Amino acid sequence: MNNFASVSQESCIACGACNSAAPEIFDLDDNGIAEVIYGGDSNRGITAIAKELLEELQEAIESCPTNCIQLSAVPFA
Ligand code: SF4
Known part of the structure; x- marks a missing residue:
């Protein structure tokens, strides 16, 4: 299950949708x-x-215009 999330902040355009x-x-x-x-x-x-x-979480990912929300099945760090 992909339940770890992180934002690639360099691609975030601060739209607030998430x-x-x-x-x-x-x-x-x-x-x-x-x-x-x-x-x-x-x-x-x-x-x-x-x-x-x-x-x-899925809704947030789908609403992100720059696809900068990353998902993973394992922790990012
Ligand atoms: S939806 Fe995406 S682009 Fe918009 S604020 Fe959230 S992470 Fe940033």
């Missing part, structure tokens, strides 16, 4: 750039997203 779709998983920093906040992850991609939130 935060709208999955506010428990994504937030925007002071510059509007998205990061994974779930479980205090700080965009490291090491916190497994709970099963109940995977639908929201």
Whole structure:
């Protein structure tokens, strides 16, 4: 199951769509750039997203215009 997520921030255009779709998983920093906040992850991609939130996560991924949300079955670090 792909339940580790991280934002490739260099490709993020600060549109906020991910935060709208999955506010428990994504937030925007002071510059509007998205990061994974779930479980205090700080965009490291090491916190497994709970099963109940995977639908929201998928919506966020589909809503991202630059495809910069990465998913993995294993932690990113
Ligand atoms: S949807 Fe994509 S481009 Fe928009 S803020 Fe989120 S990560 Fe950035």
